[in-house]
Amino acid sequence: GIKVLIIGLVYFIIPIIITLVLLFMFGAIGAGLDKMAGSLGIWAVFAVIIFIIFGIFAIIAEARFAISRSIGDALSIGEVFADVKRIGILNIILFLIVVSILLIVLALILSVVAIIPVIGIVIVDLILGGFALLFVNYGVGLIYSE
Structure with a gap:
């Protein structure tokens, strides 16, 4: 369980960072309510798309981990990407x-x-x-x- 948690954290660190950067870029943080309301809609669309993409990779990474029992295999982004392409x-x-x-x-x-x-x-x-x-x-x- 701990290893799967680590795999999930590694795969979702990037979308979290991207989401925070987008929040700053679109002015949702540190802005007034009028500017923040408009920018949250744009931010939410990008955030959902990014989290879905990385979630797909995390799912396949966990499947790789279940087979090999190696965190290294699960964190091998190139191989995970190849598996995603293979599956479709x-x-x-x-x-x-x-x-x-x-x-x-x-x-x-x-x-x-x-x-x-x-x-x-x-x-x-x-x-x-x-x-x-x-x-x-x-x-x-x-x-x-x-």
Whole structure:
């Protein structure tokens, strides 16, 4: 778990820095409310795109780590990039969209179960938390192994 956390931190340090730089460039930090409101929309679009791109690389890096158990393999950006090209960026994005939709539907269904006092919340936590994690990681493994 700690190694996966380190991999995630390494892959998301760059988007965090880029996002902070964009905040300064677009005047969202240190500006009045009128200027800040307009610049936050532009900043948010760039930030979301950057985080999605680096998130895709982090997912593939974690898949590489799961196979090799080596942080070095997961942090080898060239090899991760080659894996992303091999799998296909559109395949990865399509997978993420389908998984997101399925998890939203599952969450909506389980929100009804959560109404049951105490046991409902326990069931939701076990199913949504555990199942979602297993489902997503299994899917990433299938995509990576193709």
